Amino acid sequence: MRPPPPGYGYPMRPPPVSPAGAPLADFGSRLLAALIDGAILAGVGMVVAIPVFLVVFARMTTTIDALDPYRGTEPGPYAMFSGVFLPLILLEIGFVVFLLILYYFYYVEMLHKSGQTIGKKALKIRIVPLDPAATLTRGMAAKRYAIEFVVGTFVPFFRYLDGLWQLWDKPYLQTLHDKVAQTVVIKVSP
Numbered sequence: 001m002r003p004p005p006p007g008y009g010y011p012m013r014p015p016p017v018s019p020a021g022a023p024l025a026d027f028g029s030r031l032l033a034a035l036i037d038g039a040i041l042a043g044v045g046m047v048v049a050i051p052v053f054l055v056v057f058a059r060m061t062t063t064i065d066a067l068d069p070y071r072g073t074e075p076g077p078y079a080m081f082s083g084v085f086l087p088l089i090l091l092e093i094g095f096v097v098f099l100l101i102l103y104y105f106y107y108v109e110m111l112h113k114s115g116q117t118i119g120k121k122a123l124k125i126r127i128v129p130l131d132p133a134a135t136l137t138r139g140m141a142a143k144r145y146a147i148e149f150v151v152g153t154f155v156p157f158f159r160y161l162d163g164l165w166q167l168w169d170k171p172y173l174q175t176l177h178d179k180v181a182q183t184v185v186i187k188v189s190p
């Protein structure tokens with residue numbers, strides 16, 4: 001006996017669409033686009049971070065050598081902190097600020113220009129306003145950035161909750177940053 005055809009006995013659900021009628025991007029496409037964009041930005045970040053880290057590390061090793069108690073010098077109480085730990089803390093804070101600025105220019109300016117980043121272009125998806133009559137503004141893109149990256153940087157586990165939100169959001173499969181910016185992610189016809 002042959003199995004029944006797909007959807008037999010159950011009504012077929014139409015694919016989710018935006019208010020303008022365009023098909024919405026699925027979770028896998030959005031995730032892969034985010035991974036592509038993350039890899040690009042990580043590469044740029046490493047090109048900048050590695051030389052800076054090497055300079056700071058070289059300065060720290062000379063400071064540690066100078067604090068050697070066997071050389072006859074008595075280190076002060078704050079010498080280790082100011083010579084080793086403070087540069088590392090400042091380096092980390094500076095790197096986080098640099099990445100937030102880099103992400104701002106990458107995401108906000110590219111989204112404002114075309115609604116797509118490099119990852120979204122590769123996966124043929126685009127960000128559009130929820131209102132079909134509106135156009136994507138820099139303000140909408142900045143709201144998306146602020147929720148996704150600024151809040152996601154400082155609130156533990158928020159990035160995961162934000163990204164997974166689309167799995168149960170109905171009817172537009174929006175993430176939290178989509179909801180704040182009033183945007184949806186659609187598939188672009190080839």
